[in-house]
Amino acid sequence: MENSTPDIQRIKDESPFNLPKLRKYFPAWLRNFLPIGGGHHHREEEKTLFGFLAFLISESFIFAVFIISYIALRATAETWIPPGVKGPEMSAQTLLSSIILLSSSIVIYFAERALKKRKIARFRLLWLMTVLMGAFFLYAEVKEWLGNDFSPSTGLLGSTYYLLTGFHGLHVAVGIILLTAMLIRSFIPRIYQKGHYGVTAISLFWHFVDVLWIVLFSLIYLWRG
Amino acid sequence: MPNNLVHGVTLPESESKHTLAESEKNWRRYFTFNTDHKVIGVQYLVTAFTFFLIGGLLAMIVRAELITPASDLVDRPFYNSLFTIHGTVMIFLWIIPSIAGLSNYVVPLAIGAKDMAFPKLNAIGFWLVPVGGIVLISSFFLPGGAAQAGWWNYPPLSLQNPSGNIINGELFWILSIVILGISSIMTAVNFVTTIVWLRAPGMTYFRLPILVWATLTAQLMQLIYLPALTGVALMLLADLTLGANFFRPTAQGDPVLYQHLFWFYSHPTVYVWVLPIFGIFSEIIPAFTRNPLFGYRSVALATISFVPITGFVWAHHMFASGTPEWLRILFMFSTELVAIPTGIKVFAWTATIWKSKLHLETPMLFAMGGVMMFLFAGITGVMLGAMPFDLHVNNTYFIVGHFHYIVYNTITMALFGGIYYWFPKISGRMYLEGLGKLHFWLTFIGANLCFFPMFPLGLQGMVRRISSYDPQYVDWNILASLGSFLLGVSILPFIANIAFSWLQGKKATKNPWLATGLEWTTSSPPPKENFEEIPVVDFPPYDYGRDKYSHPHLANR
Ligand code: HEM
Ligand SMILES: [Cu+2]
Numbered sequence: 001m002e003n004s005t006p007d008i009q010r011i012k013d014e015s016p017f018n019l020p021k022l023r024k025y026f027p028a029w030l031r032n033f034l035p036i037g038g039g040h041h042h043r044e045e046e047k048t049l050f051g052f053l054a055f056l057i058s059e060s061f062i063f064a065v066f067i068i069s070y071i072a073l074r075a076t077a078e079t080w081i082p083p084g085v086k087g088p089e090m091s092a093q094t095l096l097s098s099i100i101l102l103s104s105s106i107v108i109y110f111a112e113r114a115l116k117k118r119k120i121a122r123f124r125l126l127w128l129m130t131v132l133m134g135a136f137f138l139y140a141e142v143k144e145w146l147g148n149d150f151s152p153s154t155g156l157l158g159s160t161y162y163l164l165t166g167f168h169g170l171h172v173a174v175g176i177i178l179l180t181a182m183l184i185r186s187f188i189p190r191i192y193q194k195g196h197y198g199v200t201a202i203s204l205f206w207h208f209v210d211v212l213w214i215v216l217f218s219l220i221y222l223w224r225g
Numbered sequence: 226m227p228n229n230l231v232h233g234v235t236l237p238e239s240e241s242k243h244t245l246a247e248s249e250k251n252w253r254r255y256f257t258f259n260t261d262h263k264v265i266g267v268q269y270l271v272t273a274f275t276f277f278l279i280g281g282l283l284a285m286i287v288r289a290e291l292i293t294p295a296s297d298l299v300d301r302p303f304y305n306s307l308f309t310i311h312g313t314v315m316i317f318l319w320i321i322p323s324i325a326g327l328s329n330y331v332v333p334l335a336i337g338a339k340d341m342a343f344p345k346l347n348a349i350g351f352w353l354v355p356v357g358g359i360v361l362i363s364s365f366f367l368p369g370g371a372a373q374a375g376w377w378n379y380p381p382l383s384l385q386n387p388s389g390n391i392i393n394g395e396l397f398w399i400l401s402i403v404i405l406g407i408s409s410i411m412t413a414v415n416f417v418t419t420i421v422w423l424r425a426p427g428m429t430y431f432r433l434p435i436l437v438w439a440t441l442t443a444q445l446m447q448l449i450y451l452p453a454l455t456g457v458a459l460m461l462l463a464d465l466t467l468g469a470n471f472f473r474p475t476a477q478g479d480p481v482l483y484q485h486l487f488w489f490y491s492h493p494t495v496y497v498w499v500l501p502i503f504g505i506f507s508e509i510i511p512a513f514t515r516n517p518l519f520g521y522r523s524v525a526l527a528t529i530s531f532v533p534i535t536g537f538v539w540a541h542h543m544f545a546s547g548t549p550e551w552l553r554i555l556f557m558f559s560t561e562l563v564a565i566p567t568g569i570k571v572f573a574w575t576a577t578i579w580k581s582k583l584h585l586e587t588p589m590l591f592a593m594g595g596v597m598m599f600l601f602a603g604i605t606g607v608m609l610g611a612m613p614f615d616l617h618v619n620n621t622y623f624i625v626g627h628f629h630y631i632v633y634n635t636i637t638m639a640l641f642g643g644i645y646y647w648f649p650k651i652s653g654r655m656y657l658e659g660l661g662k663l664h665f666w667l668t669f670i671g672a673n674l675c676f677f678p679m680f681p682l683g684l685q686g687m688v689r690r691i692s693s694y695d696p697q698y699v700d701w702n703i704l705a706s707l708g709s710f711l712l713g714v715s716i717l718p719f720i721a722n723i724a725f726s727w728l729q730g731k732k733a734t735k736n737p738w739l740a741t742g743l744e745w746t747t748s749s750p751p752p753k754e755n756f757e758e759i760p761v762v763d764f765p766p767y768d769y770g771r772d773k774y775s776h777p778h779l780a781n782r
């Protein structure tokens with residue numbers, strides 16, 4: 001424990017948030033994120049990760065707003081797909097690119113593990129694979145957009161479809177940029193020796209983007225009627 | 226009297242090496258991309274105050290138009306732009322950034338930290354504010370003028386685009402809101418991380434000053450609720466520029482959805498403003514009554530309780546928007562529930578003042594004036610929360626009166642109080658008491674003269690956002706307009722005081738108010754990393770009552 005004197009220890013133990021009983025019910029990972037009691041300097045990585053998590057929570061609320069709007073508009077609309085429009089179809093390609101995006105979550109997990117075990121070459125390979133899988137998804141999405149027979153101004157269907165896929169696609173693109181940056185960083189000697197919260201944060205972001213796609217995919221392609 | 230022993234924290238005998246003279250030479254740093262939270266705090270405050278002056282000027286033109294019943298000073302579209310930009314500026318460029326500035330300055334000091342958690346992010350967050358502000362103000366010079374749909378910016382009105390241009394005032398309004406929203410989210414991430422991670426040893430949650438609790442609460446609310454505004458602004462942007470149909474009733478879009486999403490943020494935002502203000506009251510009142518804050522823990526818990534509560538009341542802004550009956554009744558009850566944690570606080574301040582020895586310096590005058598005015602604002606709020614009453618006065622000047630008692634008479638007054646209170650810490654100099662008191666009385670009289678007439682006007686049925694009105698309303702309107710001009714005048718002693726005192730004022734000691742917060746244990750202004758030595762905290766907050774016995778250095782006030 002950093003610069004702990006017996007005095008500080010006493011203070012910590014007295015604090016109502018530090019009752020040993022309460023602490024017992026806090027899983028270790030939560031304790032890392034939510035330092036209870038006072039005096040937590042010099043834990044740079046966890047602090048940064050905490051900030052990133054706070055940002056992700058905020059970001060997820062924007063998605064929540066878009067998703068709720070979609071559900072509310074769609075549930076009350078008289079006609080969802082305007083006459084003469086085919087609407088978004090789940091083609092083989094959509095399915096394939098979705099499966100690839102979701103599998104990339106597994107790949108990035110193993111990349112992270114490789115880094116923890118100090119197998120840097122394997123980390124780079126798996127990390128690069130994640131980038132490529134993300135890029136393929138983005139490519140497939142743009143192709144789907146270009147093939148569609150509707151635009152953002154085609155009823156509520158077009159507006160919501162492009163909002164959801166566009167905003168999600170933007171996140172995939174940002175993810176790819178961040179992933180690439182981390183890959184380049186890995187070539188700086190000794191950079192990942194002290195810790196790799198950047199890798200952890202970006203892999204967290206990538207899982208976030210992937211989980212969101214499951215929700216969006218169900219809403220856009222599986223919701224019938 | 227051992228003045229170097231503050232609550233068991235041993236401080237070096239001499240004042241900091243980083244002396245006043247040295248920092249004075251560095252005034253240029255205020256114009257650079259600096260990452261010191263103290264510099265950023267001042268940058269925020271000065272920027273916000275500049276926008277306050279601009280917003281105030283717009284308001285005085287509005288009031289000048291309303292001094293006669295006819296629409297004779299400015300043309301109607303321009304009048305619409307005036308009140309729209311006035312409201313937007315005051316909310317997003319005065320209240321929010323000035324609170325961000327004060328919190329930026331005080332919170333790291335008050336928890337014993339060297340700086341914010343992410344200093345660079347902090348600086349970026351600040352610099353986005355003038356960018357967003359310039360985008361907004363510059364829209365006046367576009368062909369077709371600035372946005373005209375009020376600060377709510379409800380579609381379909383906001384989608385009309387009277388100028389017909391692709392680049393229009395409405396577009397700039399939305400861009401500005403998105404930029405300022407991104408800035409606020411950065412700031413929120415920063416504050417939450419700072420308060421959770423950077424507290425000094427021994428600074429447990431229940432030793433945090435209420436201002437810090439309030440900042441934590443307010444910034445958590447920004448994190449959760451602000452994305453709704455950013456999201457809805459992006460959807461509106463799509464409607465306006467890409468021809469999307471989210472809020473277009475002619476293409477099955479739903480304008481009421483906009484209202485839900487807008488108020489889902491914009492109700493909570495009123496607590497993002499007012500909770501730090503309550504925090505300022507809770508710092509000033511104990512220091513000037515020499516009493517510990519009454520019911521500290523209840524106040525802290527009442528503060529944090531707003532994070533969930535405030536998410537369940539938004540539809541009280543939509544009682545008259547075709548909201549289903551069951552929803553209206555539900556929201557009426559949840560709205561009135563808010564009075565409980567709010568009441569706890571008012572009770573706590575009153576009890577703190579009760580039978581105390583009052584010190585009526587400028588910060589305390591503003592704090593007491595602010596609490597008094599808040600009582601008025603809160604009571605009218607509870608009236609509005611009663612749906613049958615609200616349906617009656619909805620969209621009238623009664624609403625305008627209610628929220629101006631909040632935003633001016635409570636929030637702006639408290640901000641001035643806070644600025645006077647921390648001015649010695651920030652500048653290392655004392656302000657002039659006489660000018661400060663003059664400022665207070667002009668503000669207090671001006672604000673009541675300006676905003677009180679709006680209650681009778683609203684009850685008589687004068688609707689808001691119009692530039693001409695029935696002549697029967699003229700008397701109260703003249704009073705309100707005169708009040709607004711008096712408010713304009715009231716700013717002058719403030720500016721004179723701050724400018725003069727910063728340059729020539731009497732040197733301030735470390736702790737001119739003999740207050741107990743950690744910020745008062747370091748020199749005025751504090752050295753680069755705030756403390757010569759990171760303090761160790763082993764005392765409760767607002768430790769005033771026991772002056773004579775354990776804190777002899779605090780007793781002589
Ligand atoms: C006990 C507390 C409060 C209650 C019950 C309350 C209730 C209400 C209600 C029902 C309205 C909507 C009136 C209408 O448009 O018909 C309203 C408007 C408003 N309130 Fe409050 N209020 C309270 C406190 C506050 C506070 C603390 C603030 C600010 C910090 C605030 C700021 C506003 C604003 C800005 C509006 C007007 C929005 C607009 O129409 O442009 N209120 N209030
Ligand atoms: Cu409200």
